[in-house]
Amino acid sequence: MRRTARTYAAVAVAVAAAMLLAGPATAAVPAAAAGTGPAVAEELVTPLIVGGRPASQVYRGLGSLQYARGTDPDWHTCAVNLWTPWHAVTNAHCVTSYPDGLPKDPAIYKVQWSAADRLAGRPVTGVTRIVVHELWDWGAPGGDQGDIAVLWLDRPVVQVPSALPPSVLTPPAMAGRPARIAGWGYTSMPPATPAAPRYLSEADMRIVDPAACAAAGIDAGEICVADPGQPGAAACFGDSGGPVMTPTLIGATAWTLAGTASRETSPDCTGPTVYTSTAHYRPWITGTITGRTTPAPYTAGLAGVLPGYRWAGCGTSC
Numbered sequence: 530m531r532r533t534a535r536t537y538a539a540v541a542v543a544v545a546a547a548m549l550l551a552g553p554a555t556a557a558v559p560a561a562a563a564g565t566g567p568a569v570a571e572e573l574v575t576p577l578i579v580g581g582r583p584a585s586q587v588y589r590g591l592g593s594l595q596y597a598r599g600t601d602p603d604w605h606t607c608a609v610n611l612w613t614p615w616h617a618v619t620n621a622h623c624v625t626s627y628p629d630g631l632p633k634d635p636a637i638y639k640v641q642w643s644a645a646d647r648l649a650g651r652p653v654t655g656v657t658r659i660v661v662h663e664l665w666d667w668g669a670p671g672g673d674q675g676d677i678a679v680l681w682l683d684r685p686v687v688q689v690p691s692a693l694p695p696s697v698l699t700p701p702a703m704a705g706r707p708a709r710i711a712g713w714g715y716t717s718m719p720p721a722t723p724a725a726p727r728y729l730s731e732a733d734m735r736i737v738d739p740a741a742c743a744a745a746g747i748d749a750g751e752i753c754v755a756d757p758g759q760p761g762a763a764a765c766f767g768d769s770g771g772p773v774m775t776p777t778l779i780g781a782t783a784w785t786l787a788g789t790a791s792r793e794t795s796p797d798c799t800g801p802t803v804y805t806s807t808a809h810y811r812p813w814i815t816g817t818i819t820g821r822t823t824p825a826p827y828t829a830g831l832a833g834v835l836p837g838y839r840w841a842g843c844g845t846s847c
Contacts, residue, residue: 590690
């Protein structure tokens with residue numbers, strides 16, 4: 530984990546060039562998979578935690594979202610977070626096609642749950658349905674990003690998550706709080722291999738003023754995460770969807786899920802990371818799960834004129 534949220538890493542080099550044409554809000558990069566352009570966006574995974582350490586605990590309810598790619602049946606693309614026994618949340622850029630922003634076929638995915646070793650997670654579930662926020666449009670300017678998605682699982686995960694869904698905290702109320710990030714993203718740039726690390730990493734961070742993430746076009750539904758004492762630590766490619774957690778009063782291993790890794794502010798995973806606020810989107814998440822919120826039909830926005838954000842999960846595609 531490098532502590533970046535929307536970093537496409539190498540993809541940012543090529544994609545950012547086109548996205549920069551959109552204006553100032555073009556400097557961010559997704560955190561899922563990195564590459565050197567759209568043709569190789571799926572070659573690498575983003576982000577990882579750079580400047581982190583091996584996970585110090587088992588994070589129940591944290592899963593590795595995987596699909597079969599080439600000869601690898603367990604290719605890690607993003608992290609997911611258990612919301613209910615039948616549902617998980619991750620970032621929209623992890624599970625949508627570029628540039629149309631439409632959900633991918635859920636049948637291609639599986640999730641290995643609750644283990645530092647992403648090849649030994651249990652249980653292993655499939656995905657039956659994906660619903661993406663109606664505002665999601667790969668960083669098109671003009672409002673909230675909506676980089677959030679709900680996944681339906683093919684069987685229940687009967688566990689109490691280590692990072693519980695948020696209650697009433699809003700992003701402004703969280704500024705200054707200590708936090709921790711976790712994920713299977715790259716731990717150095719350039720990475721040693723295209724595939725994501727096998728073992729989970731974590732890093733202690735802090736939720737900082739949103740101005741620190743201005744280069745990534747942060748909006749009101751997002752939070753900025755950094756380590757003021759270690760500027761080079763951040764989420765990176767492959768960390769997308771991974772949690773930023775704030776401590777609770779329950780104990781040292783109990784957390785609240787504050788957000789999910791969205792995009793980086795720098796192409797090399799050394800700057801602050803933007804995380805989608807799960808508190809901000811909680812009404813949408815719960816309404817989508819219960820059916821009280823009817824997802825709006827997706828309308829493609831500025832196809833071909835998108836800002837060059839460095840998504841923490843994938844360059845232009847996860």
